[in-house]
Amino acid sequence: MSIFKYRGIFYFDTFFDGGGWADFDGKRANLASLHNHLAVFLRQEGRTREICEYVYNPKAKTFP
Numbered sequence: 001m002s003i004f005k006y007r008g009i010f011y012f013d014t015f016f017d018g019g020g021w022a023d024f025d026g027k028r029a030n031l032a033s034l035h036n037h038l039a040v041f042l043r044q045e046g047r048t049r050e051i052c053e054y055v056y057n058p059k060a061k062t063f064p
Helices: 032-036
Strands: 002-006 009-015 037-044 047-055
Touching: 032 037
Parallel strands: none
Antiparallel strands: 002 009, 009 037, 037 047
């Protein structure tokens, strides 16, 4: 888990594990395919919400 600031707003992120931990909504527990998902969250006014998810693929081609 990490905390970062983007355009003056603080966010936090974490990788979903897939090995028993569910996603943020508790809907995708025990999915092996979830282990490479990085989720970004925002906490405002006492509420936390998931902003987006990135899927990490080490075999993906990068742009030059």
